[in-house]
Amino acid sequence: MAEAGVLLAFAERLGGVSVGPYASLNLAGHVGDDPRAVDENRERLLDALGLGRLRGRLTTAEQVHGDGTAVIGEGDTLPGSGAFADNTRTTGVPPVPRTDALLVSAPEIPVLLCFADCVPIILVVTEDDAPAGPAAGVVHAGWAGALAGLPGLAARRLAQLSGCDPSRIRAYVGAHIGPCHYQVSAEIISQFVNTFGTVARAESGGLDLGAAVSASLTDAGVDPCSITSLGTCTAEATDRFFSYRAEGGLTGRHGAVVCILPG
Template identity: 45%
Template sequence: MRSLARVERDGIAMVGNLDGRVAFGFTERTGGVSEPPYGSLNLGAHVGDDPAAVAENRRRVLAALDAVEYSCNLLVPNQVHGDEVAVVHTADAEELGHVRTQISEGADAIVCLASGVPVLLCFADCVPVVIIGEHGFAVVHSGWKGTYAGIAGKAARMLAGELSCDPATLKAYIGPHILGSEYEVSAELIDKFAELYPASVRPGSRLLDLSAAIRASLVEAGVGEQSVFDTGLSTLSGTDRFYSYRGEGGTCGRHGAVAVMRP
């Protein structure tokens, strides 16, 4: 399935595929219990919101994925804008404990080969990427630092390696983010990206297209160009649906990219 649909279940809206063996979605900001300025489906536990509200919001998202029974296995890394990728092989409690220790120290992607282990990463302008294989998946947080480091391509290579499959069999989905027509950065950063990812910069401007760089890193890793799908949804101009750090003055909730593989 290459294209994604907007699906609403019990008030929770996601853009994704909630019915495949790997069910995944990019959440919208409505349908939760958080109060402003985090209203209402804030999934981030680090932004000042009531922890009980965040926990309930996460439960509702897992319910929409028909995965509440796996709540105790949920993995949510401490995102540090790096290129660390954690790998989980089984739902064994001891292994999950080791993985939780690792991701608490910082990780911006998780490769998951285990059924019944939901993975959630949080966003408010940075780029969410979900990579799907036949028997596993990866969820990636790609801000400009992670994008420059090629974290999406790294995660794709690791997923393919763990699955012993050709990266060309993977499918990648780029979720809502600040678009290239909106994301103005420093001249120094433009020069860095122009050298490494020429397609990500517009000549004569300081606009940076992170999704173009992510696409390039995925293709370089062996994912087929035709197997990379970008939702094209803007967080900055779509704050009715998504959170935007820039658009909301630095105080806001976080939407999520979430996935789980069914047994």
Template identity: 40%
Template sequence: MAARADRVSRVDHDGVTLVEGAIVDARFAFTERTGGVSEDAYSSLNLGSHVGDDPFAVQENRRRALEAMGATECEHNLLVPNQVHGDHIVTVTSNGADDLEAVREQIAEGCDAIVCTARKVPVMLCFADCVPVVLVAPNGFAVVHSGWKGTIARISAKACQALCEAAGCTPKDISAYIGPHILGDEYEVSQELMDRFAVEFACIDATDSRMLDLSAAIRETLVDAGVDVNGIVDTELSTVRQNDRFYSYRNEGGTCGRHAAIGVML
């Protein structure tokens, strides 16, 4: 039977607000920007360590985000990759210290999706307009960073395949969640890029406008990969219109913090 994705809920955890869900064994959340200790342009729950913020503030913010998810006990296993706008995927199958150290070496070299079938290993990817995608299977999950480069490379489909292989399931077993991002009526790109997307995706009409709907392309990607359309939830949350809740690189002139997509099996 095909997976049917549950809706997500917006929940406040002592000031840390999450758009969160839980399905099968996995907990996942899209963080908002409130409830942290960062200041100025990074105010306040900035989770990105590469944007110029105080590293100690970022560390405390990450601790608070995991605490809000009930994952404090496995904070030491947290994986945060160096995102490079590619389509490289790393799979984690063990929470052993040596195995996780090897994974950290891999993800430091650059990856944009992590598939995880190990318990007590939180996975965090950071965003400020690009599309976060969380895939959940009966025995694992994946967190995916899908900017326009990852989207046109169909990174969500590749992560789906990797998750199926690692978790021993089929795409019909997978539920997919598309988090806050710059929406299709906010994201103007070049005609050249629109034309490239129109060649790849039936849902993209390059003759209509130069507004690029990444989430539509991601949904098409997932359905083409075998995920049931009823198993896909798009939060339809805007990083641009709802800049008070989320960070937006474009709306904030390139200097801002990062919210995150986090997954964990406890």
């Protein structure tokens, strides 16, 4: 999908070179896979998106299920952080530390976060809507991040970055574990209901992370009509996606990528 100079993509698990539980397009360097395979997979993904020339500027994060956001280019957050999983090919900069939302307003910096059941969210403000130019971000929200309101925090920060109102943000929610496969403790469910209302508790009794993410975004001012969800449950589609729960914790990570294209 490309719109007004912003390219975004949700990768599935096919088309890579990793084997065993990581088969085949595992994009994460921290899950026990061969780092050379991870780097080949990242290269294939960027090539498929027409971004192969930006391989060394790929920016990744040390995802910790927290509520930290980072803007690439601000402070010591450099383009190319954690571009390579293989230490012998490093750009000299590790993944952005302790961050679950990476935002960017500069062109030609592909941003990648990795997922297996958690909710991938891509936020976009296009040129038409932003006085300060387009901006975009990728958010990683598991239950802890969703409960902490990370999607909304990231949306607010993105709006500031692009000088627009949060109502101008478009949000794309990728495949994640559905309430059908996401039983959590009664305590966690009640925390979600207290924070987001009963919408977070599915009829099955499972936790509806997607509903909580949407509530967090709309609480921050994102228009509900501007939230698009893929609606696939990763635990029921392990032929297409990695699922931490359905695969017993030993699995790879698929990715969500966003990149601002030069105007």
